[in-house]
Amino acid sequence: MATTSESSSEKEETIFQGKVFNDPIHGHLELHPLLVKIIDTSEFQRLRFIKQLGGAYFVYPGASHNRFEHSIGVAHLAGELLRALRTRQPELGITDEDILCVQIAGLCHDLGHGPFSHLFDGNFIAKQRPEKKWKHEKASIEMFDHLVKENDLEAEMKKWGLDPTKDLEFIREMIYGPLDTEDTQDNGRPYEGRSEDKSFLYEIVSNKRNGIDVDKFDYFARDFHHLGMKNNFDYRRFFHFARVCEVDGEKQICVRDKEAGNIYDMFHTRYYLHRRACQHKVHTNIEAMITDAFVKADEHIKIKVSGGGVFTLSTAIDDMKAYTKLTDRVFEKILFSSSTKLREAQQILKRIISRDLYKFLGEMQTNTPTSLPKDVRNAWKEELKKPLTDGLNPEDFVDLVITLDYGMEDKDPVDHTNFYSKNNPDKAVKLPREKVSQLLPTNFSETIIRFYYKKTDETSVSAAKKHFEQWKKNQEVKM
Incomplete structure (x- = not known):
């Protein structure tokens, strides 16, 4: 060096x-x-x-x-x-x-x-x-x-x-x-x-x-x-x-x-x-639960810095001294807290530790068109505005949009890569797909919308699954 x-x-x-x-x-x-x-x-x-x-x-x-x-x-x-x-x-x-x-x-x-x-x-x-x-x-x-x-x-x-x-x-x-x-x-x-x-x-x-x-x-x-x-x-x-x-x-x-x-x-x-x-x-489920816990704990987490400043979980990003103190340890701080203000957040994290996770209802998958995930989520939000039967609460449903791709959304990243040959090492060229392989992917992105339910008792979960499956069938007919 x-x-x-x-x-x-x-x-x-x-x-x-x-x-x-x-x-x-x-x-x-x-x-x-x-x-x-x-x-x-x-x-x-x-x-x-x-x-x-x-x-x-x-x-x-x-x-x-x-x-x-x-x-x-x-x-x-x-x-x-x-x-x-x-x-x-x-x-x-x-x-x-x-x-x-x-x-x-x-x-x-x-x-x-x-x-x-x-x-x-x-x-x-x-x-x-x-x-x-x-x-x-x-x-x-x-x-x-x-x-x-x-x-x-x-x-x-x-x-x-x-x-x-x-x-x-x-x-x-x-x-x-x-x-x-x-x-x-x-x-x-x-x-x-x-x-x-x-x-x-x-x-x-x-x-x-x-x-x-x-x-x-x-x-x-x-x-x-x-x-x-x-x-x-x-x-x-x-x-x-x-x-x-x-x-x-x-x-x-x-x-x-x-x-x-x-x-x-x-x-x-x-x-x-x-x-x-x-x-x-299961990973996305657990992260949704940790997120919910952090949201409930947000205003009750106090991060003090020299000079008298006090920040919460979400405002610590505004001050690097406060942010330096913010790590994964906040999970333990909530989990082992004796404060009644953190009780709701604490219960969610305890569920993660005991594997009492949100219930997976199902998912919908697509690679085109790109607007579909937004349309489906909006349709689901409209569905939850309707009166729900069997004591179901809209706030107990969670929908997550998951995108899997090659790193550039729906684009082929190799299209943005230049190559050289052994005989001409100083000349950069693009390679046509057919010169690489006949078995290359044609789609480079897929979106999955996953649906979860927060409660775990059999009666509520059964009702939630039934409601979701019927809504999903109606959406598939429209698509």
């Missing part, structure tokens, strides 16, 4: 101050001293207490891994990929500073996750503060800025040859994407941290063009390992065949043409992981 101008003593200092981690996925990996400095902050250590797969831990007991080790893995893979590119293509001018910045982005890309990861922003905040349009990526750059300020890291960055003004902007852009959309419209360039000849650096951690990035490479390997499932995608092979080519005046990471089938397999691996674990019907 040392720059070419460093003396021998400076290089020895880098090695001495770095740290070796024994990771169950990548083996022994060594991280730069600046990365270690970030890892040792309370803002980063918080990730030890946020489950990587959220509520999946209650379905798969091995899925106890956290955002902490995933983030370290992403930083490691970012460095490995860039060093591989630099070795094969020294003309790219990849500097040690470039590698360090990309690794910092990989390390910090998930700083903004809340309790139980995607449950917090995708379910809880979306329900409690829908006007906020808040996502964890936005919180990640806010937490990163807070981390840098609280720990005086600008001075540490300068020590290792980074420019806090330019390089901090570069790191934020790699985590979140283009930061100034108005400026993008004015000059046509989405990024400011690096010039056009380094545009490929933005595809390492979070690839906005086609989704092929080291974030996926790590969580594929890590999630499958802890779920006890087999991962069929080998990122090391991708590293070997990745190459930077110029595409319409822009430098992009391209893949060897013979690897096209493996790229499709990679995206199918993502689909398989979501179908088997992330969107497992």
